[in-house]
Amino acid sequence: MPVICTPMNPFGGVVTPSKPGSGLAELRIDELKELLIENKLLVLRGFQSFSSAADFAAYCRTWGDIIVWPFGEVLELVEHKNPDDHIFDNSYVPLHWDGMYRKQVPEFQIFQCVSAPEGEKEGRTTFSNTAMMLRRISTAQRDLWGNTSVTYSRKMEFYESRTEAPLICAHPYRDYEVVRYCEPTDPNDVEFINHPDIRFNGVSSAQENEIRASLRQALYDERNYYAHTWQSGDIVISDNYTLLHGRERFTTGSKRHLRRVHVSGAKPLDNPHLVQSL
Numbered sequence: 001m002p003v004i005c006t007p008m009n010p011f012g013g014v015v016t017p018s019k020p021g022s023g024l025a026e027l028r029i030d031e032l033k034e035l036l037i038e039n040k041l042l043v044l045r046g047f048q049s050f051s052s053a054a055d056f057a058a059y060c061r062t063w064g065d066i067i068v069w070p071f072g073e074v075l076e077l078v079e080h081k082n083p084d085d086h087i088f089d090n091s092y093v094p095l096h097w098d099g100m101y102r103k104q105v106p107e108f109q110i111f112q113c114v115s116a117p118e119g120e121k122e123g124r125t126t127f128s129n130t131a132m133m134l135r136r137i138s139t140a141q142r143d144l145w146g147n148t149s150v151t152y153s154r155k156m157e158f159y160e161s162r163t164e165a166p167l168i169c170a171h172p173y174r175d176y177e178v179v180r181y182c183e184p185t186d187p188n189d190v191e192f193i194n195h196p197d198i199r200f201n202g203v204s205s206a207q208e209n210e211i212r213a214s215l216r217q218a219l220y221d222e223r224n225y226y227a228h229t230w231q232s233g234d235i236v237i238s239d240n241y242t243l244l245h246g247r248e249r250f251t252t253g254s255k256r257h258l259r260r261v262h263v264s265g266a267k268p269l270d271n272p273h274l275v276q277s278l
Contacts, residue, residue: 123250
């Protein structure tokens with residue numbers, strides 16, 4: 001089946017079948033990977049959906065080796081009644097990169113939308129293209145960010161880890177730079193469950209405030225930022241080495257249900273920033 005890819009704004013592409021309801025198995029993975037390298041984000045829409053987590057995982061394995069978590073291959077992203085972490089709550093999730101606290105960093109995130117939320121802008125998954133962003137920032141911003149590293153500590157059910165990363169890093173396998181950053185949360189937000197501990201290194205308080213403000217402005221600049229409105233059956237594949245991602249808040253009790261799988265690249269990436277993992 002030919003791959004039909006329509007560019008999205010400001011980045012990414014929507015892949016649709018030439019015949020509605022066709023199976024994803026008919027698409028060549030090597031062609032999809034080339035499209036992902038070019039677009040950084042792919043939305044596969046209008047294809048036959050997967051009826052189970054096992055079927056979804058089987059498809060993800062065609063992209064590469066799945067990184068297995070303590071819960072298994074597939075994370076069921078649904079709101080919990082009594083969550084102990086914000087990923088299982090209905091709150092927003094700050095922009096971050098996946099695998100930052102783990103021994104291996106996945107190249108691909110693959111999401112399946114089992115059930116979309118009712119509201120059009122409810123619980124959108126957000127993406128910021130840091131390579132595009134770095135091409136637009138000023139020399140002064142680059143100098144300030146380039147001399148800064150950040151230490152992150154986080155404890156949850158699946159890990160207790162600390163990692164330290166420069167804000168600006170070389171892409172592990174391609175000839176461009178990216179930003180590795182997890183947004184600090186508001187410590188006064190008592191509704192946010194399980195705040196990470198985030199510390200800026202080697203800068204004054206005034207510089208930290210300037211860095212945080214300039215990063216937020218650049219990350220959410222509409223020229224670099226995309227918020228995905230889910231439709232049931234969507235498959236979304238993202239370049240985790242280049243993008244940061246998060247989530248917008250949604251109404252509690254929503255039927256929003258996503259599945260997520262982490263897939264290693266052809267060259268598995270051992271986390272270069274991990275300091276401690278328990």
